[in-house]
Amino acid sequence: MGLIVLQTDETIEPEFNTYFADRSCPIYVSRIPSGAEVSKDTLAQMENALPMAADLLPKARPYRVVGYGCTSASSVIGSEVVESMVQRTCDAAVVTNPLRAASACAASLGVAKFALLSPYIEEVNNPLRRAFAENGISMDVFGSFGEAEESKVVRISQQSVVDAAMKLGADSAVEAVFISCTNLRTFDAIAEIQKRLGKPVLSSNQSLAWHMRELNRR
Template identity: 50%
Template sequence: MQFDYELAPQLGERATIGLIALQSDETVEHDMRRMLPLEGVATYVSRVPSGAEVTNDSLAEMEGNLTGAARLFPLPATFDVVGYGCTSGTSVIGAEVVAGMVKKGCETNAVTDPLTALIAACGRLGVRRIAVLSPYVAEVNTALIAAMERAGLEVGLLGSFNEEREEFAARIAPKSIAAAAEALAKEGIFDALFLSCTNLRTLDVIDGIEAATGLPVLSSNQVLGWHMMQLAGVDPLARFGRLMR
């Protein structure tokens, strides 16, 4: 028995967004589903191969796999924005290269990443001098700081957990992140704190760090989610720290 049917429009009456997460990332997809409004917004996630250890070489290797990861989104879908979920990877590969590789693999109006999103968020908040907390080793941090400074930010201080293994970076306890961030804030005069890395569990400590330090606190996943919604033309329903105040 055969039935006739009608075709419905693409899901996502408000927006359609995509996220390319690292294979090794345990946090960013979970955080995005907590932050982003679900009603009327279709969200699709793909994964890109990534190394178990985070070095500039392993980050650079992702460039060649970004287009393939974007091609794994549903083929008929057209996106308002696609986010690439790697702060340090963007600093090594370059935001323009990332955007070009993603656009080769899917149809999207915009591409962003945590570094591009951070620059946009700092512009919104009037942030110039920033302290950075990273989980990673010196060579990765050096590339990140250089990219931030090329974008016009002044990195006044860097703190790090000096962890090379991605699986351990993903499991750093939020209370350890908060303690380190609050210690950094006491070491100088800054406009904001930045918690770098999409694998860090930052969302639940942002408000507490802001209360303890009196500074705006930005994290990779927070700014990425905020910027994706901005580019998609959707007012976020979730609160993004001071970005929504």
């Protein structure tokens, strides 16, 4: 498997090391240039950088699956375009991303009404909610930390994530919670939120890891 990680991301690799601690095959990682701030413009710019980042993955053998580790950029660029750009330079059977992965995970769980918790500013949140809606997932209940700087997103505390997710997920209108952004630390928060809410809790990294594992088995 292959994984394309944002230059600014400090979280996805250590979390993937835990999610895939039992893996029998390696995950090769490449980095893609990304802006210090998250905006529609900086996210869109990654489209043209995707082929170069994918080209840096080792070419000894084809990949069953490659993951692109950016939820918000996938909503701006589009999952199909992301896959096409990666496959230009990388022999990958399938390409997934957190948006596509979370949608698949939601379908597997049989849930479609989510509360969304994100770190993003509204110009990034809006296309993300629209993209999920196109996949049949409503996110009418949502909240954000309103943070544009990537270096600050990774330093949002676990307790802040838990408290915010609990508040959103307590709404009786939602069936599950999605915590967006691969740079937001969620691994240790998910179990606590899920136990207290009694509802499924997904995150960008958890969903992407699950989907890559599922696709790799096919």
